[in-house]
Amino acid sequence: MRTHRAIKPLLRTIVVSALLITGGTSIAQEEYDLLRVVLNNAGTGNLDVVTARHTKATLYARMFGDFLVNIDPNDLTVQPGLATEWTVNDDATVYTFTLRQDVTFHDGTPFSAEAVKFNFDRIAEAKAGAGYAALGAARYADTTVLDEFTVQVTFHETYVQFLNQLGLRLWFDSPTAVAQHGEDYGTLVVVSTGPYKVVEWVANDHVLLERNEDYTWGPDIYKIQGLPYARQIEIRGIREFATRRAALESGQADIVMIGESDVAGLEADPRFRVELEPKAGTVRQLQFNLRRAPIDDLNVRLAIAHAIDREGLVAAPRYSGAANVAIGILGRKNMGGDFPQAVHDAQLHYDPERAAELLEASGWIMGSSGIREKDGEPLTIEMIFPSAALSEVQPIQAMLSEVGIDVDLVELQTQAWFDAEEAGNFDMTIGSNSGTGLNLMNRIYQSGGTNNWWGLSDATLDGYFDTIESALTAEERYQAAVDAQVHMLENAYAVPLVDVFYPFAMRNEVNDVFYPAFSWPSFYQVWISN
Amino acid sequence: MSQPPLESTLHSSAIQSARVRVALALIKRFLRHRSATVGVTILLILIILAVAAPAIAPFDPLKQNLRQGLAPPSAEHPLGTDEFGRDILSRILYGARISLRVGVMVVLLSGTIGVLLGMVAGYYEGRIDTIISRAVDILLAFPSLLLAIAVITILGPSLINALFAIAIAQVPRYARVTRGVTLSQKQRDYVDAARALGGSPPRIMFIHLLPNVIGPVVVLASLGVATAILTTASLSFLGLGAQPPEPEWGAMLSTGRSYMRQAWWITLFPGLAIMITVLAINLFGDGLRDVLDPKT
Numbered sequence: 001m002r003t004h005r006a007i008k009p010l011l012r013t014i015v016v017s018a019l020l021i022t023g024g025t026s027i028a029q030e031e032y033d034l035l036r037v038v039l040n041n042a043g044t045g046n047l048d049v050v051t052a053r054h055t056k057a058t059l060y061a062r063m064f065g066d067f068l069v070n071i072d073p074n075d076l077t078v079q080p081g082l083a084t085e086w087t088v089n090d091d092a093t094v095y096t097f098t099l100r101q102d103v104t105f106h107d108g109t110p111f112s113a114e115a116v117k118f119n120f121d122r123i124a125e126a127k128a129g130a131g132y133a134a135l136g137a138a139r140y141a142d143t144t145v146l147d148e149f150t151v152q153v154t155f156h157e158t159y160v161q162f163l164n165q166l167g168l169r170l171w172f173d174s175p176t177a178v179a180q181h182g183e184d185y186g187t188l189v190v191v192s193t194g195p196y197k198v199v200e201w202v203a204n205d206h207v208l209l210e211r212n213e214d215y216t217w218g219p220d221i222y223k224i225q226g227l228p229y230a231r232q233i234e235i236r237g238i239r240e241f242a243t244r245r246a247a248l249e250s251g252q253a254d255i256v257m258i259g260e261s262d263v264a265g266l267e268a269d270p271r272f273r274v275e276l277e278p279k280a281g282t283v284r285q286l287q288f289n290l291r292r293a294p295i296d297d298l299n300v301r302l303a304i305a306h307a308i309d310r311e312g313l314v315a316a317p318r319y320s321g322a323a324n325v326a327i328g329i330l331g332r333k334n335m336g337g338d339f340p341q342a343v344h345d346a347q348l349h350y351d352p353e354r355a356a357e358l359l360e361a362s363g364w365i366m367g368s369s370g371i372r373e374k375d376g377e378p379l380t381i382e383m384i385f386p387s388a389a390l391s392e393v394q395p396i397q398a399m400l401s402e403v404g405i406d407v408d409l410v411e412l413q414t415q416a417w418f419d420a421e422e423a424g425n426f427d428m429t430i431g432s433n434s435g436t437g438l439n440l441m442n443r444i445y446q447s448g449g450t451n452n453w454w455g456l457s458d459a460t461l462d463g464y465f466d467t468i469e470s471a472l473t474a475e476e477r478y479q480a481a482v483d484a485q486v487h488m489l490e491n492a493y494a495v496p497l498v499d500v501f502y503p504f505a506m507r508n509e510v511n512d513v514f515y516p517a518f519s520w521p522s523f524y525q526v527w528i529s530n
Numbered sequence: 531m532s533q534p535p536l537e538s539t540l541h542s543s544a545i546q547s548a549r550v551r552v553a554l555a556l557i558k559r560f561l562r563h564r565s566a567t568v569g570v571t572i573l574l575i576l577i578i579l580a581v582a583a584p585a586i587a588p589f590d591p592l593k594q595n596l597r598q599g600l601a602p603p604s605a606e607h608p609l610g611t612d613e614f615g616r617d618i619l620s621r622i623l624y625g626a627r628i629s630l631r632v633g634v635m636v637v638l639l640s641g642t643i644g645v646l647l648g649m650v651a652g653y654y655e656g657r658i659d660t661i662i663s664r665a666v667d668i669l670l671a672f673p674s675l676l677l678a679i680a681v682i683t684i685l686g687p688s689l690i691n692a693l694f695a696i697a698i699a700q701v702p703r704y705a706r707v708t709r710g711v712t713l714s715q716k717q718r719d720y721v722d723a724a725r726a727l728g729g730s731p732p733r734i735m736f737i738h739l740l741p742n743v744i745g746p747v748v749v750l751a752s753l754g755v756a757t758a759i760l761t762t763a764s765l766s767f768l769g770l771g772a773q774p775p776e777p778e779w780g781a782m783l784s785t786g787r788s789y790m791r792q793a794w795w796i797t798l799f800p801g802l803a804i805m806i807t808v809l810a811i812n813l814f815g816d817g818l819r820d821v822l823d824p825k826t
Contacts, residue, residue, distance in 0.1 A: 241788055261789065265791065315596055315597050316613065317600045390769075401592075411687075
């Protein structure tokens, strides 16, 4: 008994000391079975680099694929990836890459210069889509295999943004798998080079990733380069943010993309941690079908811009202050944190009286029903939107109603919304695009741009966009991006609304979620402290 | 102009007074039915509130005030505000107009069609009965909500289309009940007498049969209003009924569900409104059934 009494305090001291040192948790970075992630949606379409167009595809690609180069999120410098070295000629028309020699696709076939050529040529043949835009669209000339692990990409014109784009969304599909699976490739089968293999992909529902046991070529931008800790990652889409929060609180998820209105509540909960990552890309904005009346009237578009109380949108529960009023077309993250005065000056501020004047100048007179009319026709605008944007569009409908514009809301499923945009079946919509670089605007708003579904064709604007992609100095490119945004604001080609964050909440035990320059996170290096 | 014979006039006035006596007796029985009177009282209050909504609602139900979103119940907003800062009390008052109107419209539409089909099937029997009955069986095979969703998928989401969809889904109930009662009533002597006097089938159906068939239909209709209100709320909850910014109770529940954790009032009060209304109508319907059922 004596001995026991003597040992107990000693044991207690050792245990308490160990707990104090480790903060009460084990910090061993060990393998674990499953990481459960819940997003606002799981994405739609397919995961083929040629045809994938949903933004979530690029999130998954960071785990099932690799890029030739990577953008360091801290300083935006270009870092090695599947390419160990690269050279660019003086006018940025020829890029030569030296590839790693130890990389294999998930099907065991080697990654080589031939595979790079196969993928780039396949993307170029499609002549459409985000992959085509990233490859420089019509600028792309060809890819030449110099030897088994050296490849040269040539452009017809200067394309200075190529390295940025390579680090964003150009992953590599296995040529063997593409040939073998034909139409099924991208939907039933995805074979790439990344730390995880796609085991199951159910569009609009979930993706299940399983660790690639051969993976040893992780890029230096991550804390690890070899096998990931999680043997599997399940990423599920849940539309309602109350349900997503409930999934986290009930222990059914480890990491959750939450709604802005849940930020304060979860920050106050000691069990969880909230990480707000500014979204890279374009801001949430109103976009117009410029081919259709009455949207083709500049005064109508300017009136819409003046009718929107953007401070009100940010303050409302939808964003609960966890967002910023949008300044330009690009987000703060793409503009380096701040905008020059010229973009601030071009803002169309909330001014309903000015909106009314503009509409009256175009002959839209207030009718007895509170909706403006011209030649007996009401001022009605058809606004399409994806289901997830329902809480964003209702305030806009109410604000435009205040100045006599009737907004007919048409809610569509994500794929149907894409299709309606592409077919031009709308007057107005709401959206944003994810991506890095100043040239993100090009594919969306340049004449002939792959995602220019607005009928926008403006020579002045096209000139700015050309400069963004061809000027050899960063200063020139930045100024062109500023000028382009000022021009767009002055012509109300789009109306910036809100510059958002990606709000993620996670269990305190979750560590090292990685936020790339393109801000959808990567879960490759995530580990759990027990 | 010839006068009706005295005997005939005396006979019809006797029938009239007998009918009045029966009606009074039924009303007395109904008023003695405690739960039915509670239901009617609540229903009357709801109807008064709905009719007077423009006069008594403290705010415009569509007026947004984003900076006052999710404000809890207070003196200014007794039931709080929703995510867009709209006054929930005002929206519930205006929502009563929508719900009650939809309920009544659905019953009128589905009841009219259903009774007509049921009477034709029951009166003529044979091939016509077979066709109508099989069509009714097919419609009954679908859950009414699923059928309504299918109809809205074709017509497109809106309150009016939801109303039609729910009405179509409710038609079989009326048709089946009416057919059964018609089959039984047409065996009665008064129908044979009307036929012997040369009455045409439409006259026999609408002048003689209808008053004797309508009793069970009225009970069904009273309960059908509640079903229609619930189904409309369900469709609006799914985004297939009332569209923004209409203050429909189901739509209010739907938009509020994302904020249930922070703002209980945003879903509680529309939910209560639905529950109280449906309960009141069901109490009324149950009472009506008890009063009209000769067995009770």
